[in-house]
Amino acid sequence: MQLLANILIDGLAYGMVLFIIAVGLSVTLGLMRFVxxxxxxxxxxxxxxxxxxxxxxxxxxxxxxxxxxxxxxxxxxxxxxxxxxxxxxxxxxxxxxxxxxxxxxxxxxxxxxxxxxxxxxxLPPLLTQSVDLGFRTLPAQRLLVIGAGAAVALGAAWTMARTRFGVWLRAAVDKA
Structure with a gap:
């Protein structure tokens, strides 16, 4: 079970890096129709x-x-x-x-x-430390990556749903 938790956390951290890159790719492709x-x-x-x-x-x-x-x-x-x-x-x-x-x-x-x-x-000392999650010790830098990915996801969702820019962006994508 601990092995599965380790794999999930490592996969989540790596997936967040890919997610942040993919957001830019999807905006470019979705809005500008440019590959x-x-x-x-x-x-x-x-x-x-x-x-x-x-x-x-x-x-x-x-x-x-x-x-x-x-x-x-x-x-x-x-x-x-x-x-x-x-x-x-x-x-x-x-x-x-x-x-x-x-x-x-x-x-x-x-x-x-x-x-x-x-x-x-x-890295600063804060990010070279490890954080004990109870079932696993995790490098603090990995938590930063997970947090940054979550912040990008929440920020993008909020922007798209709650701002005038989001409405404009959705309209531009739907029009194309």
Whole structure:
């Protein structure tokens, strides 16, 4: 039974990471009708940016994380403005092929610049501790990931159901 609980908790934590990435993919596909399969590569770049900022620049994790998100968002906006915008009128196959190629390029460029080895993020002491759940000890960072995924899910559901922006977004998706 404990093995099952361990697998469920680890699966939940990993699933939350995938969920956060999938939210962006579903918004892009649902709202813009654009098949962008480079989301994973952009998430990887965000992780590398956070690692670089904590390890090389010496910034705290709590400062590096939003800066990495902003840097990745800026790169995504630049890619959209300079490259991806020209693919909106193209076929879905063209969009898939280009964005997979973009993923390969971003991964290869990252490997060339940072190397293929795992990049460690310097975590604050709060996240390096373990939390005793009674039946299992869990790294605090895993609880942060689960909490962040839950916050994104609840925030997205609330935004879609309770705000003017959510009404506009649902209308735009239904119209398309």
């Amino acid at each position: 962008n399969l480079s989301h994973g590569a952009l998430a990887m770049l965000g992780g590398y940016a956070c690692a670089l900022l904590t390890r090389e620049a010496g910034l705290s994790f709590w400062l590096a994380l939003p800066l990495a998100v902003l840097a990745t968002g800026a790169l995504g906006a630049a890619l959209e403005a300079l490259v991806l915008r020209h693919l909106y009128a193209r076929s879905e196959l063209s969009q898939v092929l280009f964005t997979i190629g973009l993923s390969f390029f971003l991964i290869a460029a990252t490997n060339a610049l940072a190397g293929p080895q795992v990049q460690l993020i310097v």
